[in-house]
Amino acid sequence: MRIPPARHRAAPRAVVRRCAPTARWASHAIRRPLDPEVRPVEPDARPDVPEMSPAVRETYGPADLGAERIFAGGFINFGYWHDIDLTHPIDEADRIRSQQDLYRRVLDAARLPKAPRILEVGCGLGMGCVLALNERDATAVTGLDIHPAQLERARRAHAETLRREPDRLRFVRGAAGQMPLEERQFDVVISVEAAQHFPNLTDFAAETFRVLRPGGRVAVVSFFTPDDSPGRPEDLAGLLDTFADGLDIARPVGALTDAFAAAGLADRRVESLGADVWPGWDRWLSRWWDEGSWPRNFLHAHERRLLDYYLVTAGRPSTG
Numbered sequence: 001m002r003i004p005p006a007r008h009r010a011a012p013r014a015v016v017r018r019c020a021p022t023a024r025w026a027s028h029a030i031r032r033p034l035d036p037e038v039r040p041v042e043p044d045a046r047p048d049v050p051e052m053s054p055a056v057r058e059t060y061g062p063a064d065l066g067a068e069r070i071f072a073g074g075f076i077n078f079g080y081w082h083d084i085d086l087t088h089p090i091d092e093a094d095r096i097r098s099q100q101d102l103y104r105r106v107l108d109a110a111r112l113p114k115a116p117r118i119l120e121v122g123c124g125l126g127m128g129c130v131l132a133l134n135e136r137d138a139t140a141v142t143g144l145d146i147h148p149a150q151l152e153r154a155r156r157a158h159a160e161t162l163r164r165e166p167d168r169l170r171f172v173r174g175a176a177g178q179m180p181l182e183e184r185q186f187d188v189v190i191s192v193e194a195a196q197h198f199p200n201l202t203d204f205a206a207e208t209f210r211v212l213r214p215g216g217r218v219a220v221v222s223f224f225t226p227d228d229s230p231g232r233p234e235d236l237a238g239l240l241d242t243f244a245d246g247l248d249i250a251r252p253v254g255a256l257t258d259a260f261a262a263a264g265l266a267d268r269r270v271e272s273l274g275a276d277v278w279p280g281w282d283r284w285l286s287r288w289w290d291e292g293s294w295p296r297n298f299l300h301a302h303e304r305r306l307l308d309y310y311l312v313t314a315g316r317p318s319t320g
Contacts, residue, residue: 080105081279109219112188125154125157144172192222214319232252249305265314
């Protein structure tokens with residue numbers, strides 16, 4: 001039985017200390033031994049997989065972010081709270097539903113064809129892949145992730161599905177900007193709250209265009225700055241530990257749409273989901289963190305127009 005975490009009280013700003021990369025979220029939640037079934041992450045052995053940043057390597061390796069209670073259900077996203085009543089107490093079932101609903105929102109925006117072939121970039125534990133497989137009648141779903149520990153966890157979590165339907169679900173190691181996949185293979189590419197980690201959006205966009213079939217679509221949700229005003233990265237680093245230590249990268253949402261345009265993707269659209277993400281996420285965080293602690297600053301960053309949560313879609317033209 002897990003012991004409930006001690007409530008994290010906010011320290012005065014002058015004495016707040018940054019978390020080490022491995023402790024960013026976990027230090028404020030439940031501490032637990034590492035999963036004995038996950039081998040320590042070794043330096044990348046495959047020469048075709050780019051090196052991960054230290055923050056990404058630690059957060060999704062030894063720290064095992066998906067096992068924290070704040071990411072109940074293993075989806076590892078902030079959630080889409082549109083259909084959840086925030087005027088009443090929320091529980092873990094609401095939290096899991098919020099994360100599932102974010103995937104549903106993305107899949108709806110992708111305008112799936114009948115029996116699609118779907119690629120998720122930054123699949124983590126593969127929970128969204130299986131949701132798409134089960135709820136959208138996909139012919140096949142491929143989960144791509146750069147972190148070998150995440151892929152091991154995903155394969156273990158979905159071992160029965162992989163055994164039963166090996167042609168419909170697979171997990172592949174690769175980077176967003178260097179996908180070990182064939183050209184024109186997918187009807188849809190999705191990415192759910194992973195783009196804030198991608199080191200190069202131009203490479204991600206080019207690879208997305210390459211693996212999409214003509215007429216295929218991409219749908220991405222993540223958090224970006226609303227514009228490229230000077231000082232945005234510094235402002236966010238002052239508020240949020242994940243920006244300060246390099247886990248999350250501060251970039252304007254226009255950097256992604258520009259990358260899509262340069263890659264040849266058309267029908268580019270941007271929609272803010274902030275009103276249906278930040279209040280619910282902050283409400284959930286309030287179970288563990290008091291006002292003034294760094295995780296609660298996501299909502300404040302949104303209110304100050306430093307950060308927002310966006311859904312970005314585009315399509316590969318039917319010809320070319």
